[in-house]
Amino acid sequence: MAHGTPEPQPPAPAPHPLDPLTADEITAARAVLHGAGLVGDTTRFPLVLPDEPDRHTVAAHRPGDPVVRRVRVTLLDTATGTAAEAVVDVGARVLLAHRPLDPAADGQPPVLFEEYERCDEIVKADPGWRKAMAERGITDTSLAVCAPLAAGNFGRAEETGRRMLRSLTFLRCETADNPFAHPVGGLVADVDLTERRVVRLIDTGAVPVPAACGRYEAEFNGPARTDLKALETSQPDGPSFTLDGHRLSWQNWSLRLDFNAREGLVLHELSYRDGDRVRPVLHRASLAEMAVPYADPGPDRNWICYLDVGEYTLGRNANALRLGCDCLGEIRYVDAVLPDDHGRPQTLPNAVCIHEEDHGLLWKHTNMFSGFSAESRRSRRLVVSCIATLGNYDYGFYWYLYQDGGVEFEVKSTGLVQTSAAEPGTVSPYATEVAPGLQAPYHQHLFCARLDPAVDGHANTVEEVDIVRLPMGPDNPNGNAFTVRATPVTDSGEGGRLADPAVGRRWRITNPAARNRTGQPVAYTLTPQPSGPPLLAQPGSAVAARVAYAAKHLWITRSAAGRRYPVGDYPNQHPGGAGVPEWSRPGESLENTALTLWHCFGPTHLPRLEDWPVMPVDRCGFTLRPTGFFDRNPTLDLPRESGAGGHCHAQGR
Structure with missing residues (x-):
């Protein structure tokens, strides 16, 4: 803080331990560090993040309880290159911890703007x-x-x-x-x-x-089409969701919204009201990392692999969203308060968009035995989204909540492909020529979602579920039989798993202590979308060491303090081996305990001519669906639909 600047007042206690950092809290953290002699003219703040409390502290919190708010701050002296990490209690205005960082061993802080x-x-x-x-x-x-x-x-x-x-x-x-x-x-x-x-x-x-x-703006690509008719989304009575501070509620769902400088959008405490019970599903969900390794082996390109969350701070690169362009419908926006390079708060308006959208048919049946009477319900989903621009690429991140208890995460990649130059007409085994002399190298987008499950409680176990064809024999004379094989993942040394679409592989997150009406453990199932292979860089390469999480489609680790990101806290120039490789050594039980799932997914992008000069959206993601979590279809209480001409109803024939 500059000399002569008035001391900020202590921030008021936050209403909940998982709320985003406020401007007062960011300012207070800086003031405490300045008072401790740790901030000078050349000090910068690559990271200012909430130091989140553990699950048990959060679960024990009740409205009105005092809240301890701690902030983790990374400091960088741009004159000397020295770096340090500190933890500040911003309510008590106390420096709790401070340690220097060794760039060779710990890695470098993220890139400053x-x-x-x-x-x-x-x-x-x-x-x-x-x-x-x-x-x-x-x-x-x-x-x-x-x-x-x-x-x-x-x-x-x-x-x-x-x-x-x-x-x-x-x-x-x-x-x-x-x-x-x-x-x-x-x-x-x-x-x-x-x-x-x-x-x-x-x-x-x-x-x-x-x-x-390579201009993509309208004035360079006219004349514009004239045959598009107006398409409007209207909710004259307003949206069906409510936003109370950072608590979002919709259609039996409730959750807490967060937005931090590193990961961007974070969802906390996702739960579903089932009758008179509020049942937890996820303690925490975020996009924790995204790697973009390139395939060109030439000396001017063979080093390229970006870690857009850990190296560039995804949250700080988020967009201010615009109504009708980035989001459509009856919108509610949420601003984000983020630190700048000097550790001072800035407000990013409209960082998060919340809206509902129609999602087609939810369920339907026509009863042919009763005059072909029909019942149907349409699906509606809640969308919580943000968009970030990382250099040439733009990424949209969408969390979808469904009325039947389903959760989906989708990434929409767009923007500009990275390019290199070559003699016009050159055919490269590592790139596509998208314009004369303009090559777009092959590459991968390897997203990693952090999912902290809490399926009816924090003691969970993951089972790997494969579909198994049975051999022909006396018990299967026509060869038509198949079944499922569920294998519990019980030890941390077995926590790295690969998807296998040939056997329909999925992962079932169970709570053995909670049973449904058939006596089976309640569960949610993580189903990967077939979007591409894991990391293609060779084992033993520098990229493979630094992006070890991408060697598998799923890692299951035991939750613990400090296990925040799949590549460790400081992946910038880190030699590799931090994160999931450390936490996946044998010896930790993964049964009936608090777990973190690190799900890697994303496309291997072989650019097309149609991706230039701006790329149409490419989608990837995954789903989490209740699997014996409910005792029956939880949407039977949805009302019959009404249309422009009155109620939808069956017509006899």
């Missing part, structure tokens, strides 16, 4: 880069873009301990042009952000810079 511009300035000032550009016939570099790209860790001794970025160069025809239409091929600058210099320049030789623009 101000380092985007700094990287561009450092590269453009480098004589070697300027010479390489001139050799390519480019002397006016005012419209060049030097991208700030995560460096990874490839075991190079000269990079150990340095705060690094690697930079590719792109050009623009003018300031609003799409730079990814004009990559400068064969040129990479390795940047030391602390020393503020290029420490290595890779130049594999000039190739022509693609000249064609």
Whole structure:
């Protein structure tokens, strides 16, 4: 805090332990650290996050109880490159813990926003880069873009301990042009952000810079279609959900909304009211990481693998959403309060969108034995969403809650494919030519959802369920029989699992202490969507070490303090091995206990011509559906539908 700035007043106690950080709390955390002599002119705040209490503390909380609010802060001195982590009790205004970080062992803090511009300035000032550009016939570099790209860790001794970025160069025809239409091929600058210099320049030789623009705005692609009629969504009585502070309720569902700088949207305490019982389903749900490794083995591209949550802070890159463009219908928006690089609060308006939407048929039956009478109900779902832009890609994240107790998570990937340059007409085994001389490299999007189940309580067990065909024989004379095989995952050493669509593999989260009316344990089933293989980088590679979670479609670990992210707390330039590899060593029981499921999913993207110059949405995700959680269809109490002409009803024939 600058000298002369009035001391902030202690923040009022939060009404609930899982509420998002407030502006007062962020300000108080900074003030405590400043008072302890830990903040100077060159101190930056890569992370300011709530230090979430454990499940048992949350479960014991009652309205009106005093709330202890702790904040985890990562500090970075941009002058020296030293970093530290601190924990502050913002209610008591007390520094609880402080420890220095070892960049070689712990990894680097995430990339700061101000380092985007700094990287561009450092590269453009480098004589070697300027010479390489001139050799390519480019002397006016005012419209060049030097991208700030995560460096990874490839075991190079000269990079150990340095705060690094690697930079590719792109050009623009003018300031609003799409730079990814004009990559400068064969040129990479390795940047030391602390020393503020290029420490290595890779130049594999000039190739022509693609000249064609990649403009996607309406004024460059007209005339616009004229045959679209108006399509309106109207709820004249308002939406069916209620938002009380951060508590969201809809159609028997209730949950708590959170939004933090690293993960963005987080859902807490998802529960379903079943008659007179409120039954927990999930303690916590978020997108905890997303890796984007590329397939080009060339020296100017073989290092590219981004961790957009841990390296770039997904939440801080979220969009301010716009009515009718990003969300449609009777909308309620929620703002997010996030720290800037200096640890001061900023409000992102409309960070989260909440709305309902029709989802087609929920159930129907026509009774042919009673005059073909029919009953049907339409499905409605609640949508809680946010959108973030990470460089060239834009990602929409959608949590869907259904009236029948189902939960779905969907990622919509759009934006711009990353590009490289080649001689026009070049056929690459690692990329698609999407325009003359413009290559779009093959890559993967490997999302990792963190799911902390609480199926009728916190003591859960996961079973891997396969469909098994039975051999022909006396008990199966026609060969038509198949059954299911459920295998409990009981030890942490067995917690890494692969999907197998050939046997319809899914994972059933059970509570052995709670039984349904047939005497079986209540359960929810996680069903992966067939969206692509796990990580394709070779075992033993630097990417495989750093993105170990993506080697499996599911990891089941025991919940514990500090197990927050599948790649550990600081994946930026980390050598690998943190996170799920550490927590999946044999010896921890996974039976009847608090668990965390880390579900990896996402497409292997082989770009198409149709993905340029802007990519239509590509969808992936998963579902969680009740499986013996209820004793019967929980939507039988939905009213009959009414349409424009009155009630929908069966017609005799």
